[in-house]
Amino acid sequence: MESTETNHQSSVKSAWNKRPLIISGPCSAETEEQVLETAQRLAKTGQVDMLRAGIWKPRTKPGMFEGIGAKGLPWLQQAKKLTGLPTTVEVATGKQVEDALTFDVDVLWIGARTTVNPFSVQEVADALRGVDVPVLIKNPINPDLELWQGAVERVARAGIKEIGLIHRGFSSYGNTEFRNAPMWHLAIEMKRRMPGMKIINDPSHICGRRDILQATAQKAIDLDFDGLMIESHIDPDNAWSDAKQQITPERLAEMLTDIIWRRENVPSETFHAALDKLREQINHIDDELMQLISQRMNIAEKIGAYKKNNNVTILQSTRWNEILDKAVRKAEKLDLSEEFITRYMDAVHMESINRQNKVMND
Ligand code: PEP
Ligand code: MN
Numbered sequence: 070m071e072s073t074e075t076n077h078q079s080s081v082k083s084a085w086n087k088r089p090l091i092i093s094g095p096c097s098a099e100t101e102e103q104v105l106e107t108a109q110r111l112a113k114t115g116q117v118d119m120l121r122a123g124i125w126k127p128r129t130k131p132g133m134f135e136g137i138g139a140k141g142l143p144w145l146q147q148a149k150k151l152t153g154l155p156t157t158v159e160v161a162t163g164k165q166v167e168d169a170l171t172f173d174v175d176v177l178w179i180g181a182r183t184t185v186n187p188f189s190v191q192e193v194a195d196a197l198r199g200v201d202v203p204v205l206i207k208n209p210i211n212p213d214l215e216l217w218q219g220a221v222e223r224v225a226r227a228g229i230k231e232i233g234l235i236h237r238g239f240s241s242y243g244n245t246e247f248r249n250a251p252m253w254h255l256a257i258e259m260k261r262r263m264p265g266m267k268i269i270n271d272p273s274h275i276c277g278r279r280d281i282l283q284a285t286a287q288k289a290i291d292l293d294f295d296g297l298m299i300e301s302h303i304d305p306d307n308a309w310s311d312a313k314q315q316i317t318p319e320r321l322a323e324m325l326t327d328i329i330w331r332r333e334n335v336p337s338e339t340f341h342a343a344l345d346k347l348r349e350q351i352n353h354i355d356d357e358l359m360q361l362i363s364q365r366m367n368i369a370e371k372i373g374a375y376k377k378n379n380n381v382t383i384l385q386s387t388r389w390n391e392i393l394d395k396a397v398r399k400a401e402k403l404d405l406s407e408e409f410i411t412r413y414m415d416a417v418h419m420e421s422i423n424r425q426n427k428v429m430n431d
Contacts, residue, residue: 090296142172248277373425
């Protein structure tokens with residue numbers, strides 16, 4: 070008995086440290102048969118390291134399936150026994166942490182709707198005190214890195230050593246291609262802030278649909294994510310939650326096979342020499358761009374002084390629209406996306422306005 074337990078603990082550890090770490094399973098545990106069959110079909114692919122299932126489901130509106138509750142925990146225990154796959158569930162309260170641990174759940178995750186609420190995160194963290202279990206923390210539903218980082222800090226202060234991040238995209242008003250906008254730059258910034266911390270991508274909740282899952286997963290791998298959490302179901306169309314985004318275990322296996330797994334580095338000298346040269350060019354261009362932008366700001370300040378002397382407003386919408394229009398047209402010719410050039414011009418314009426503001430009001 071003692072030695073089986075140790076074996077399982079070491080398999081949890083090796084799953085946790087595996088790269089890429091692949092987590093899959095249904096959005097929600099629905100029935101015992103569904104959990105066991107999903108787990109067995111996932112295990113059969115040989116490509117999955119951890120079994121996920123939502124036991125308590127935070128739903129946006131009442132009247133939807135809110136999870137099977139603690140009754141589903143023994144099913145996960147059984148699934149683990151049959152397949153050897155470590156298990157992971159979402160927890161949002163102290164009681165859920167307790168229940169999950171009672172049924173030997175191996176890894177806990179904090180959901181996006183919990184990460185936004187420091188009271189809830191603190192309650193989960195308090196329940197974790199003195200417990201040795203890895204915890205994954207999803208980004209909050211709103212694009213606020215401080216909240217995400219705050220949740221990591223609360224869990225870390227409770228003494229949890231193994232913490233990872235899950236990027237599942239951010240709510241945005243209006244229909245976009247994605248259910249939750251990926252805003253990759255935020256995940257990249259989080260990686261920069263927390264060097265060495267594992268970050269997993271959840272293309273299921275980003276996409277909300279099957280047809281763009283593969284491309285999104287590939288993008289995450291291209292951006293050097295440490296793994297993927299993808300929802301799978303034995304009968305996706307009839308899933309009790311998130312039916313549109315779930316795929317069968319077999320489809321998942323195909324997807325994982327088709328992904329091009331990239332390395333962060335290769336030990337080849339020619340590769341590095343070529344890379345260094347290109348990087349040097351980029352550094353040089355960045356320097357020049359910065360010089361030019363600084364010159365542009367100095368001119369903006371002169372304009373600010375003129376406007377001040379003539380009592381003219383800083384913002385002149387017609388002029389700004391003209392500049393933006395011209396930039397977008399030019400960008401197209403230069404193969405720069407409209408989205409990029411608009412954001413770039415907005416940033417430059419804002420800085421310019423701030424500088425003029427200073428001149429005018431000093
Ligand atoms: C889930 O993983 O099923 C889930 C509820 O995700 P999120 O917290 O990202 O919405
Ligand atoms: Mn889901």
